[in-house]
Amino acid sequence: MTPVQGVDQAFWYILGISVVLLFGITAVMVFFVVRYRRSKHPVAADIRDNYPLEIVWTIIPTLIALSMFYVGWSSYLGLRTVPDDAMEVEVLAQQYSWIFVYDNDKETENELVVPLGRAVKLNITSLDVLHSFFVPAFRIKVDAVKGMSTYTWFYADELGEYDIECTEYCGVDHSAMVAKLRIVPETEFQSWLLK
């Protein structure tokens, strides 16, 4: 499973449980309001110490919450565990653009090109203020901090052009701090790299 699938799975799992609880609780609430309305039940019952019931309503929600944690945590591990054969690119954030530096010292601004079918590790830092590296298509979002190296990775499994955005307000031109990620065939990448 790729990190994208892992994140999406966690998203849909948690959303699904939330939707079921929302409609379930609302339905039960409406049912009880009607059934135990004042005209039918003028005297409230005072029920105490129903241990089986208390155990059930403690254990079931605990299991649900733990299962959501498990799904979320596994998808997070996928985002943090970089495959050994990943190719590495240095990412420098600055007001207001992204600089990418390759192994052979090739440098680009606002353009990240990678070959199809590779895992790509990005080592991220900032030259000035806080920025945040965000590629929605690959579900990755990592802060760029001056004096600190952070990282993220993605699996380049589909040809195409994807948006890269800065998602930490970093100054007046923050909204213009956008770049493109291009995934191209291996041969095209090699000739691009040497240009």
Ligand SMILES: [Cu+2]
């Ligand atoms: Cu920025």
